[in-house]
Every structure is written in C-alpha cells, then in structure tokens.
Amino acid sequence: MRALVTGGAGFIGSHLVDALLARGDEVAVVDDLSTGRIENLEAALEAGATFDRLDIRDGDAVGAAFAAAGPELVFHLAAQMDVRRSLVDSAFDASVNVVGTINVLEAAHSSGARRLINASTGGAIYGETEVMPTPESVVPAPVSAYGQSKQCAELYCAWAARARGLETVTLRCGNVYGPRQDPGGEAGVIAIFAGRLLSGEQPTVFGDGSARRDYSFVSDIVAANLLAAGQPSPGGPYNIGTGIDSSVLELIEAIDAAAAPGEAPLDPLFAASREGELQRSSLDVTLAREELGFSAATDLQTGVAATVAALR
Template sequence: MRILVTGAAGFIGSTVVDRMLADGHSVVGLDDLSSGRMENLAQAGSDARFSFEKGDITATGLTDFVARVRPDVVAHLAAQIDVRVSVADPLRDARLNVLGTINVLEAARLAGASKVIHTSSGGSIYGTPAVLPVSEAVAPSPESPYAAGKAAGELYLNVYRATYGLASTALALGNVFGPRQDPHGEAGVVAIFGTALLEGRPTKIFGDGTTSRDYVYVADVADAFARCVPAEAANGLRLNIGTAVETTVRDLHSRVARLVGVPDDPQFAAPRPGELQHIALDVALAQQAIGWRPQVSLDAGLGHTIDWIRGRLSSTATAASV
C-alpha cells in the first residue's frame, strides 16, 4: 500500500515511517519541519520507496498534494503536541490540531483514501478519571485546550466515517518516549532528563514528583499504527496505546539517573497549569481489536533511549571538534 504519514520528521512519525517501510509499504512523508528534523528520516531516505514533501497540514494546497500522492491510508501524526503551549495560545492549538485534522480528513476523502489513522491523546482526553487504568468506555473529559482539540479530532473522524464512508481509527497514546525525541522542546521528559544528566546539567521536576504517567515505547506505538493499516482493522474505534502502568515523575528521574550513572538529585519547582496529575491506560481493547500489546518494558526502553542520546551527544561533540 501507499501510506501518507503527516508529521513524518517527528520522533514518532519517523519511527512510523520506518515501520511502514519495513512492512513493505511505499511511504510519502509530509512535515513542515517546525519541530521535526530531517535527520530523523535518514534511514528512510535511503529507501527508494520513500519520498518527502515539506508542507503544512493547514495549507490550502494540501488537497492538491494528497490528490497527487493518492495514498491508500493516511497516518496522521502532525500536531501541536504541548499542553502548556495550548494553554498559552489555544487559538494556535485549535488551528493546528482541529482545523489541520479536518484539512487532512477532507484531503484524504477527496483523494480516495480508504482510511485515516489519527493520533489522539490517551494522556489527556480523559481528564481526571475516577478509576485507573482508564478504558475507552470512559467519555472524554478534556481539561486543557490540547485535550479538547484531540477530542474534537476524534469527533470529526466519526463524522467522516458516517457521512463519507472514510474508515478511521484513533490511537489514544500514552506518554511516548524513545530515540529521536527532542530534548529541547517542552514535551518529552525522558529526553529532557536523559540529555541534561548526560551533559552534567541540573534537572527540574515540576510539582512534588508524585505526578504519574503511562510511558509507552515508540516502537510499540509504531506497531499499533502498522496493525491499523487495513481499512477494517479497528474501524470506528478509539484504542488506548499504553502499558496500564503508572510511573511517577520522581521514579522516572531515579531510573534515568541510575542508567546514566549520576546522582539522583533533581530540583523541584511549582506545578504547571493544565497538566493532569495521574493517568494510566487500559489497553485490553487494543489487544482484542488488533492483537496489540506493549512489548518493550520501561527499563528496557529507557536503556535504548539513553544509549541513543549518548551516541547523539558523542557525534555532536566529535563534529564540533573537527
């Protein structure tokens, strides 16, 4: 099949690109490179079945581009990804995450695509659930503009499926981590902690450290996307993609510090607005619907990630000394 991946140069998007190519598909990547990096697509770039276009999912020309590509399936990962950015600028968040998603759906429909796989947010759309891990049976209850935008995207998926027959699956991701995650943005605590500790810089925890998240490894996330490629696979469903395990940010810091081999001594700061205190995702439906379950444990995934960060820092230092 021909797969269009939006947000292809991001750390999740590029991992999805690599997985789709490994599965034998041809892949077209789209990214405006506002946060994604072309170096993430170095492996894909050596494959003749991969092509890349720099472009914005909110642009009026998206429909013409997708019509030229004629994808069978669209994996939609392009988004504004930070809760704090959405709180500071909700209009920007809505333009990218709501209008951008509608633009992608409309372009996919007009191009004759059979399916859109949408990236939702299991870490935010449920608000503060009464019971954890939370299942898909719990109605979304957004507590930030970011979460509201992701929930709105799911509603539009339902509309396009009911009105136009465009198959769709929403993958509600936990807190994704792994190689290629950007340590310089405001999202991606594993990359932020790992890079700072490897460079000998101080780390900071916002709040008292008891905030918990469901951390899921990026290759497992790419596996979920791959399993949803057939039009009939989980059509019309939201699937939680996580581990069902809560890990506090304080515990996460300890694990990363231990892997790096440095003292576990973070600074603490005031909590930030808009962020949930606790979340973990029930993933039983994903196992039932597409045979998916997480394969990489937190410690194994952290080990892979720290090794990748260490290698990147070493390469950067070598390049700077030449």
C-alpha cells in the same frame, strides 16, 4: 501499499515511516518541520520515501500533496502538541489540530484513501477522572486546550467515517518516549531528563515527583499503528500504552540505572506544578489487546536504557 504520514518528520512519525518502508510500503511524508527534523528522515529518503514541506492548515497544499501521492493508508500525526502553548494560544492549537485535521480528512477522502489512523492522546483527553485505569468508555473531559483540540479532531474523524465513508481509527496514546524525541523540547520528560543525565545538569521536577503517567516506548506505538491499519474492520478509539503507570521519581530511578560508570545520578530541583497537568493518568488497554491484538513489548527500564543509549 501506498501510505502517507502527516507529521512524518517528527519523533513518532519518523519511526513509523521507517517501519512502513521496512515492510515494503511506498511512503509519502508531509510535514512543516515546525518541531520535526529532516534528519529524522535521512534513511527514509534514501530508501525512497518522498517529502513535501507543507502546513496542514493550508488545505490547497494538503489536497495537492495527497492527490500526487494517492495513498491507500493515511497516518495522521501532524499536530501542535505543546500543552503549555495550547493554554496560552488555544486558537493556534485548534487551527493546527482541528482545522488541519479536517484538511487532512478531506484530502484523504478526495484522493481515494481507504483508511486513516489518527494519533490522539490518552494522557490529555480524559482529564481529572477517578476511574483508574481509565477505559475508553469514560467520557473525555480534557483540562488542557491541547486535549480539547485532540478530542475535537477525534470527533471529526468519526464524522468523516459517517459522512464520507473514510475508515478512521483513533489511537489514544499514553506518554511516548524513545530515540529522536527532542531533549531540548517542551514535551517528553524522559528525553529531557536523559539529556540532563548526559549534560550533568539538574532536571526540574514540577510538583513533588509523584505524578504518574503511562510511558510507552515508541516502537510499541508504531506497532499499534500498523495493527490498526491492518484491522479487518475499523473500531476504536483505543487506548494505547503499557497499562502500567509510573511516577516521575520512578522515571528518575530508571534513568539513573541507565547511567554509564562515572556519570552522576540525576539531582532534581523541585518547582511548583504546572497548570493543565494531571496528578495521574493510567490507561486501561484491554480493548486494544482484545480487538487489535496489541500489547506493549517494552518495559520502562528497557525503553529508558535504549533512549539513553541513543542519546549518548
């Protein structure tokens, strides 16, 4: 199968590229390397993947790359995903996540692609809801501009299915973690805290550490993408996660448990909680289990240990 991965030099995208190559697909990657790194694709490029550096906001460049690659399957992961940046520059956030997604959908359709898997967010799309765990039937009411632009992108995917006949499947992923996530970045608390464990610095906990999220290991997210690509008739959107939410303090315990002898346990500093961040996100993953046959294989302790080991 010919596959194209937008955002394929990023954290999740590069793991997906490796998995597609491993199952024998031909893989083309487009990415502007704004947060992704070409080093993430080192093995993939050696294995025959192609790479185009382009900005998905540039519709002509996206169209040309898709025409050259002729993908049957598209995995759309390129995004502006910094929640805080989305709040200070929501127009930029929308230009990447909404206009960029429209460019990708149009190019997928024009180049003859059959299906597009859209990476959306289970953590940011529902907003403050009392329904826990949250099923897909809860109407999205995002608090952050990032959640809003991702909801808008989902709606354009549904539109492309109706108007263009492009099959689209949206996956609303929980908080993803694992090797290659940037420990110096703005997103990814497990990567950041694991980095602090190794450097011996104090991590900052925003709030009192009781905020809860569904933390999912990256290989499980890759598996969900492959299942969505192979589903006989496209459905969704699907919540994708472990179905278990954990607090920040529980994360710290899991990271401390992965410390090597002689490494000091994390000694967090506590700071005021930040705008746009929810107290709890917990995903009901029943639909993905029933319709995709998906269930997360990696528990938090196993995934955290693998993440710390890779960083070390």
